[in-house]
Amino acid sequence: QTPDEALAALANQTLSTGPGGESPVSASEVSLTEDERAQIQAMGATAAIVMHYGGDDWSQAQINGLETQFEAMGIEVIATTDAGFNSAKQVSDIETIMAQSPDIIVSIPTDPVATASAYRQAAEAGVELVFMDNVPAGFEAGTDYVSVVSADNYGNGVASAHLMAKALNEEGKIGIVYHAADFFVTRQRFDAFKATIEENYPGIEIVAEQGIGGPDFTGDADRAASAMMVANADLDGIWAVWDVPAEGVIAAARANGRDDLVITTIDLGENVAIDMARGGFIKGLGAQRPFDQGVTEALLAGYGLLDKEAPAYVALPALPVEQANLLDAWQEVYSTEAPASVRDSMN
Amino acid sequence: MTDTLAATRSETPLGYFKRTWRQNIIYIGFIVVFLFFALTLHDKGFLTPNNILNIARQTAMIAVMAVAMTLVLSSGEIDLSVGAVAGLASVTTAMAIAWGGVPAGIAAGIMTGVTVGLINGFLSTRLMIPTFLTTLAMMGIAKGTAMWISGTAAIPVLDRTYPAIFGGGNIGPIPTLLLWMLAVGVIGHVVLRRTKFGRQVLAVGGNVVAARYSGINTGRIKLWVIVISAVTAALAGMLYAGRLQTGRFQLGEGDELSVIAAVVLGGTSLFGGKGTVVGSIIGALMIGVINNGLILMGLEYSQQLIARGGIIILAVALSQAGTRTNG
């Protein structure tokens, strides 16, 4: 199987499974009828968005999708919070929001264990919970929460591995810059990338792995990547766990005069898109569809309000992006045309 | 130190207020901020008992650490490791509970604090490395250790009694966290104001040379203060573990800044010699109220950050207006 074939196969399947092992339902199957919409409109419901981290295009696009869809459903967003990857802060955020008794909370838990009791409190107060990517420990779909909508993180990890292999002609030495924290989605990608390379590409050797802790993920990645290139003069590629660290890897490659370095990552941020458009270091990435994810979550919240039976686990497939499909991919991911900065950079 | 004595002298209440007004900035600021939110957010549940208790719960760990930090700053030192130590203690406690039950957990948490405190204290008072550097280094060491022994994972606390005592439960309608905060606050206040130890802490911070010339073992006082700070940070970590039923290295991350901010806001000098535990707790509550109020207002995170900074400055500036001539 060549990388291209593998990527093509990937387009039609979702590799991640739900928290309870549920097989994924496609987002396209989630929808509301005109009637249902009107019913929701009439409720005058309120919603809160509780994020884990707000520092990238992915989070912004999620919030965008949610706000857009909520507005269309006549639901008011009364609070948006950002925990900066800190579970204690996220618990406080949930508690605070509960003072306003929102009808809906859409959230991504920083930590399935630590935040569980706070979500539990909300669930018991009758709030409709919809999760992104990941659910708190011990939560049952249908009873405790409505549904979880996930990007296919495992699939994205796989995609970025095939893209790496493709750009390297299945041969070379690579390094990995991963998230040094036990965070569900970033761990999934890391596992998927590594497994895919090790199983499918004997010609590719992983010679360095380095975790980064944040909050300055770009700077951390820059230092890590620089050191990798110094210690392994013959390094051919580096994988970064999402686009923000990838930008640090780009800076390092540039500074070290390694114009030939191949970088792949996850998430279609503007900066990595520009680099890809220019034919720079980023040869490929697995895109999530954060805008659609947000829209789907909002719709599922509607299911909750109506007590309509919802699928337990909805997943959006991974979208492998290369220079060739960049502009279309942008359209698909963000539901808007790529910005001029990206378009003008296409060579 | 002066308030309790006012009565012994012939001074009008107004005179007393005028003399101590500057030290009481934080109380005025706190009231102003609270009233502001109470008025603007009354329909958003700000004043509901549950929300008020939430604020107390969310502030408790910061407040607990702020009590000890008041001693630290009063003695002219600083402790940047408290947040990381809290995280480490949450992990060691959770691991020990899993291994040997609640007593083991409590012992592990406290031992974590004692160990860290002795190392910090030894480096600072024997090797004369400024506490800024020792505790900054310790911040990394504690965080690294917590990540390492937990494999960066969250360690669940499955025991039911532990959370009930440490941070999770309620006694009647009152959250245990509130009781912890009150207990630590009262003890800290009495220690700083009423005990010989507290007097020595303030003297060491006010003028270390004069303290030494007065026969105070300045090194030992500093050592104690540093140990107390670390143990209190560990206690905060144990409360985090109880509240979240989890030990995790990230718990407490960044708290050092909130803690020091609460203490300085409360009127304690960064340069030593002056400290008020009550002020520190009010300082912590004020930050808690602001955080809570801004979220309830429905501001975006970016706007919350801006507003929080603005409110802190405004509260201090307003209460400071008119006292400038003394500068």
Next chain:
Amino acid sequence: MTDTLAATRSETPLGYFKRTWRQNIIYIGFIVVFLFFALTLHDKGFLTPNNILNIARQTAMIAVMAVAMTLVLSSGEIDLSVGAVAGLASVTTAMAIAWGGVPAGIAAGIMTGVTVGLINGFLSTRLMIPTFLTTLAMMGIAKGTAMWISGTAAIPVLDRTYPAIFGGGNIGPIPTLLLWMLAVGVIGHVVLRRTKFGRQVLAVGGNVVAARYSGINTGRIKLWVIVISAVTAALAGMLYAGRLQTGRFQLGEGDELSVIAAVVLGGTSLFGGKGTVVGSIIGALMIGVINNGLILMGLEYSQQLIARGGIIILAVALSQAGTRTNG
């Protein structure tokens, strides 16, 4: 302050070394750490010119801010907002470049620094709010503003000349970042040691009453120092924007602690009156060398954190051994 004068007095080199040894801790520590890595990591490319230049590049922003922070601490103040201001300036610069090209970008970056500095300075010197609080509040305000105007997105810098000048390019084999660091360092050193302004900064930090009695306008000196710090932080942000070809609110996040650590490590007192720009730069480089060396060693992130803390303590403790009697 005394080193340039040694020659005028009859003193043996050994005597001079003994007298100034304590101030030179950082140099000794730096050499020890460097040699340690050079020996253990020679086969991993630690000593390759490229790696050395990498260290310089990665350290440049911290070093640049550390130069101004040396003035700030010397004057007895503190600036916690530098990291957030760097982030904000990276965003304003990137946005202005997109709108009006490089000159607009440079103007926007510098204006950001000036504005923030004037606000910080005004609040601290006119309203007498401690800089710890003003700059902490500003940290939130700057970060919030950066998030807000950028919509938390990264703002790409598409222009090609800007990165070449600010942080991205090389002149011959030498990275421009290194030149920026050297230029700022030399200017800072001369300002602090050889100008009236620098002397007044040290006087204000050493004894503000004495400085005022000597006819120094202490408020104005502090204002200037605070403005210089903000402008330098903005410059660091502009260098970030050049190096990463992006403006983003997170750039510089957390740098305040690294910057202050570098300065304190370098021998500047947190309590004012004493400062060395060269020490601060070496302090920054030392942190850079440690970060780099530990990654090259292949340690895990958690182990790096532990080792970094340990090495900092060890380096300071070793070089401090034997000077304890003076304590």
Next chain:
Amino acid sequence: MGGYSVTDKAVKPIAVEMDAISKRFGGVHALREVSLSVRRGEIHALLGENGAGKSTILKILRGVQAPDSGGIVVGGEAFTRLSPQLARQKGIGMIFQEMSLVPTLNVAQNVFLASEPLTPAGLIDDRAMERRSAEIFASMGVTVDPAAIVADLSTGQQQLTEIAKALSQNADVLVLDEPTSALTAGEVDILFDLLRRLKTEGKAIVYVSHRMDEIFRIADHATVLRDGRLIDSRPIGEYTLATLITDIMGKETRDLSEFATDSTAQDEIILKVEHLSSKLRRGGDVSFSLRRGEVLGIAGLLGAGRSRLARMLFGLEPIAHGTITLRGETIAIGSARQATELGLALVPEDRRRQGLVLNHSIQDNIELPILKRLGATPFVDRAKSRATTDELIKRLAIKTSSREAAANSLSGGNQQKIVIGKWLATDPDILIMDEPTAGIDIGSKGEVLRLVRALAAEGKSIIFISSELAELAAVSDRIAVMSDGRLVETIDKTELLTGDASQLRAEQRLQLIVQRGGNND
């Protein structure tokens, strides 16, 4: 205003005129409509007991404090207040009582602070600064290392630096607020020569001191304040020592010459010191023994090692060689805490640095060394502490609005009294006093000396270090003379007073011995 005679007026033009200056600090009236005019070519003594308002009016003149009301005329221009910068421009230079040096800078940098010589490139010329500082010190006839960091200097050297700083400004009006409180006779002589020279150059000089002999040696005119009010202002010739003291104190006071000289020393040797030398400055050698009930005075030139000796005895400076035998037992004193427990006390020479936590209250300062005695529990018995404080405030006549007042809101002399008080409260067996009367007014000085004698009579032993030979001669049973770290001679008081028993003669003989560094003829 003021009490000038017509003839005076004709000769010397007025340099500065302060008119009806008032100043309050909270409830304290530091100054009530005080006027002061200072003439060129004249040394004008400003006198008054501790807390009379001397420093306050001078700080107003130097622009570092603002008056509540009143006016100031300098160089023909009228102001309601001055700023430090403005005062400096107007040629007003000042030596502050609570020295205004930057401890982290070196001597030369302090001397030229805010008036640094520049190189042609506009940079500070540190070499020139050191050179010129050295020249100033040379012209003063003293040696201070211009490159030494001020924090490392002794109080006396700091005072010399402060003087050099004021001189370097070449001021037209030179204000000296107790410039000699830490100086020995030799330096005082040098300073007076300098002041006389400046006077002939037409400078106006305001001089504050509690040492009455200095006033009569140097001043042309005297103004007396009491309780913030102007009492009198007249040429010095119109005063006698007795009338001047009466003006200052508001009542007649005995002066030192009436001091009882009967020794109260008992036979028991309580402290014996043999061949003591400091680790921080090698080459010292001090041996003496101290009896119960004895007052041992210690004299010496500046830098003779007297303070070092005090610190060594009190566990604050490491000892290189020698033995200390206390009550028959050889001991090693490792810290001040240990020394305190052994029944020692030290009133240190630098009240601001070593003696007080300046922004703490009087009571807080006084209770510091006696915390152990304030109750058996970990809690401070505040009632007992209050009682002790109130008693000391009364006993030492400390002028303050309350025991809660911060130490640094008190006048210099009153601060010094707190330091004495806090160590008296420990009820030590051996009391070491290092320049205890520095800055204390004549009335209180007599009280302090009487107190010392009373303690001796109770069986306490006192080591009394002083640069003021008159009081040394008055209070001591024996006087040890130190030079260059060594104790070179011990003179019995009776020996000093042989022949004719005049206090003055004794003082002069003592000075000769001190100057020579021992009676080696």
